[in-house]
Amino acid sequence: MAKEQVAKLFRDAKANPALREELSAAPNVDAFIEMAKERGYDFTVEEWQEMTGFSVEEVEGKLSEIPGL
Known part of the structure; x- marks a missing residue:
């Protein structure tokens, strides 16, 4: 299941x-x-x-700023 992959x-x-x-x-x-x-993680x-609660607008910055990454 994709949620498990995330x-x-x-x-x-x-x-x-x-x-x-x-x-x-990632840019x-x-x-x-x-x-x-x-790298073997399959999700859209x-x-x-849905799993992270971030909108596209919120992740337009550096992905390293996302909690957990």
């Missing part, structure tokens, strides 16, 4: 600083989702937003 990504990013750094380098939400998929922007 939760797994957050846990993994918290435990793995290198993963967190890589994903934080936008779509790139972030694509980078996550390349909508599913990610």
Whole structure:
């Protein structure tokens, strides 16, 4: 299930600083989702937003500023 994938990504990013750094380098939400998929996490922007509570406008800044990443 996609929600489990989002939760797994957050846990993994918290435990793995290198993963967190890589994903934080994403220039936008779509790139972030694509980078996550390349690393085996399968979810959509909508599913990610639902799990994290962030709107697209809120994540237009640096992804590294998002709590948990």
